[in-house]
Amino acid sequence: MKKTLCLLLLSLIFIACKNQTEKTDKSFTFIEQGQYVVDSYNGHSIYRDKKNKKIMDGYYVVGNELTKWEEFSVKEGLLDGDYLLFHNNGEIFSHAIYSKGKKHGAEKTYYPSGTLKKTVMYANDVITGTVETYFESGQVATKATYKDGKSVESSAYDILGNIVSQTFIKDGRTITQTIRGGKVYSEQINSNYDSFEATKFYNEDGSLAKFLRFFEDGDTAYLIELDEDGNEIKRLNAKENPQELLEYQKYFIGL
Numbered sequence: 238m239k240k241t242l243c244l245l246l247l248s249l250i251f252i253a254c255k256n257q258t259e260k261t262d263k264s265f266t267f268i269e270q271g272q273y274v275v276d277s278y279n280g281h282s283i284y285r286d287k288k289n290k291k292i293m294d295g296y297y298v299v300g301n302e303l304t305k306w307e308e309f310s311v312k313e314g315l316l317d318g319d320y321l322l323f324h325n326n327g328e329i330f331s332h333a334i335y336s337k338g339k340k341h342g343a344e345k346t347y348y349p350s351g352t353l354k355k356t357v358m359y360a361n362d363v364i365t366g367t368v369e370t371y372f373e374s375g376q377v378a379t380k381a382t383y384k385d386g387k388s389v390e391s392s393a394y395d396i397l398g399n400i401v402s403q404t405f406i407k408d409g410r411t412i413t414q415t416i417r418g419g420k421v422y423s424e425q426i427n428s429n430y431d432s433f434e435a436t437k438f439y440n441e442d443g444s445l446a447k448f449l450r451f452f453e454d455g456d457t458a459y460l461i462e463l464d465e466d467g468n469e470i471k472r473l474n475a476k477e478n479p480q481e482l483l484e485y486q487k488y489f490i491g492l
Contacts, residue, residue: 264296265295265296265297265298265308266295266296266297266298267297267298267300268297268298268299269299269300269301270299270300270301270306271287272286272287272288272299273285273286273287273293273297273299274287281315281338282315282316282338283314283315284309284311284314284315284316285314292313292314293311293314294311294312294313294314295310295311296308296309296310296311296318297309297310297311304323304325304327305323305327306322306323307320307321307322307323308320308321308323309321310335312337315335315337315338316335316338317335317336317337317338318334318335319332319333319334319335320332320333320334320335321333324347324349325349326349328347328348328349328350328351329347329351330346330347331344331345331346331347332344332345332347333345333359334359336361339359339361339362340359340362341359341360341361341362342358342359343356343357343358343359344356344357344358344359345357348373350373352371352373352374352375353371353375354370354371354373355368355369355370355371356368356369358383363385363386364383364386365383365384365385365386366382366383367380367381367382367383368380368381368382368383368388369381372396374396376394376396376397376398377394377398378393378394379391379392379393379394380392380394388404389405389406390403390404390405390406391403391404391405392404399419400416400419401415401416401417402414402415402416403416406429409428409429409430410426410427410428410429410433411426411427411429412424412425412426412427413425413427420439420441420443421439421443422438422439423436423437423438423439423488424436424437424439433450434450434451435448435449435450435463436448436449436450436488436489437449438488445465446488447462447485447488448462448463448464448465448467449461449462449463449485449488450462450463457474457475457476458474458475458476459472459473459474459475460472460473460475460482460485461473
């Protein structure tokens, strides 16, 4: 009898210790949606309790008995640590890391299935390094390199992993190439310093097929054909030569 009572007492002590540990490990404040507000102050987002306007501090879970929408860590009103949003099915929608109110580290976005959809790297709230998006099957869909918050080069792929387009900066111009069957079909050229915009189209052997530019002078629009060096060789007034313009339409189909 004494042995039985002793075992029972030990079991109760174990359960009590286990429950206490779980309570400590899961220390958070549960709030319902709409119980907090976010104010803007000196460029920072300050989290406050909606009812008493007090600055929030700690780890919060936002939801109800059936659904969880958010989880976030706040230190003296500023996001600091994990910030999670959830899909309606309970899977994570996005997970970001904050430091003193600013994104710092990897931000990951997920499909409702739980598969990774996008990764973005931040440094002091500025996108930096590589940004990737993924098909739900897991293959890379796009990849971009950022510097000082701006994309300097990028590429896009089909579901089989074949590159279908790429963008880069060369000689002060942003160039976007459309790729078909592993070959460059066209190049969209946009100047980063003036209004120059043009498109190059290529033949199967890689030679230049057409180099075309649309240009507006007041109320008059022109289609200008250029040679390989960018020199004008033909100019068409859009209003006066509509039929001749149709001859160039085939190049733009499918872009």
